[in-house]
Amino acid sequence: MADQPNGNLLQLDNQLCFALYSASNAIVRAYRPLLEKLGLTYPQYLVMLVLWDQDGCSVKALGEKLYLDSGTLTPLLKRLEGKGLVIRARSDEDERVRVLRLTEQGQALKQQAADIPLKMRDLLSISDDQLTWLKSHCELVQQHLHQDSE
Numbered sequence: 007m008a009d010q011p012n013g014n015l016l017q018l019d020n021q022l023c024f025a026l027y028s029a030s031n032a033i034v035r036a037y038r039p040l041l042e043k044l045g046l047t048y049p050q051y052l053v054m055l056v057l058w059d060q061d062g063c064s065v066k067a068l069g070e071k072l073y074l075d076s077g078t079l080t081p082l083l084k085r086l087e088g089k090g091l092v093i094r095a096r097s098d099e100d101e102r103v104r105v106l107r108l109t110e111q112g113q114a115l116k117q118q119a120a121d122i123p124l125k126m127r128d129l130l131s132i133s134d135d136q137l138t139w140l141k142s143h144c145e146l147v148q149q150h151l152h153q154d155s156e
Contacts, residue, residue, distance in 0.1 A: 065104040
């Protein structure tokens, strides 16, 4: 992109943002049929991934990890609670802090979701090395942009 003539800088095909945006949309669409079997949307799946790893985390910590504000996170958590997958409770250490705990049903869903990352890798048809490279470079972009916004 850097060596493109100025007139071409505003072409859609020369935009990194569009490549990332369209790839992200394609990935979310690819997840949809896999997650429908679990009764989850993609954002709900992200929440469950965090809770399967850190059951009992605070709502604040979850929002920070997923880069979601409370206005987005609260209805998402209410829907997961309505499905019987999580319980929102008060922290034992500080009753002002809301924590999320998986129900038995939420914990059991982890087994059903276990093969999703492998299925997604197969759909992408790229090597593990390429996948690692892509993930690390996306994280690098995110880190630089997140630091600049603080």
